[in-house]
Amino acid sequence: MEFRQELETGLLKQIGNTETTLKIKDVASKCRLLKTDNGLKVELSYTGPNASKYLQYVEKHREELTNYLLHPDDADLYEWMETSHQTTITLKKHEKEKLILFVNFDPDTNIVQTGIADENVTMKLGAPLMNINISEMSRNEFKLAIYDMLLLADEIAIAMGNSELRKMANIEMVKTYLSEIYDKFNNNILAQ
Known part of the structure; x- marks a missing residue:
């Protein structure tokens, strides 16, 4: 206080x-x-x-x-905007910026964090898109979290009018990379 x-x-x-x-x-x-x-x-x-x-x-x-x-399905976008202190007007200011989706994985804690960053991998716009502990999730829950994160990134890119970020939100590479992290480091997976 x-x-x-x-x-x-x-x-x-x-x-x-x-x-x-x-x-x-x-x-x-x-x-x-x-x-x-x-x-x-x-x-x-x-x-x-x-x-x-x-x-x-x-x-x-x-x-x-x-x-x-x-549009209750856009709830994640509005919550992210609120957490990031963004509005539709402030998002539009990032229309021409070269932005990327970044993934940060901490093997000690099994925390995966994703966000929107510039080329120097400096997080932009405040709040992360996803911050999860993969050791507490099933493979399907993790896949759903990735899907939700990519949908959120796509909605943000649309709100910005940023076509480069929109392309990144749809690339298969992000899903593949995150799945590899899950397979390699999650201790809860049963051996095939």
């Missing part, structure tokens, strides 16, 4: 957010879309604790919530 002393009163005022921040998925689960004469309207049907925070979130993110409720 952080405090700042106010000049006028000398009182200590708490700064920073002490509560967990709301996520679009949590807020959307308490909302519904209503058809009105003017189009679609997001209605919050929540009256529990912190209802005012939910209402503020709805007011501030009405467009994202509408899109999220209309």
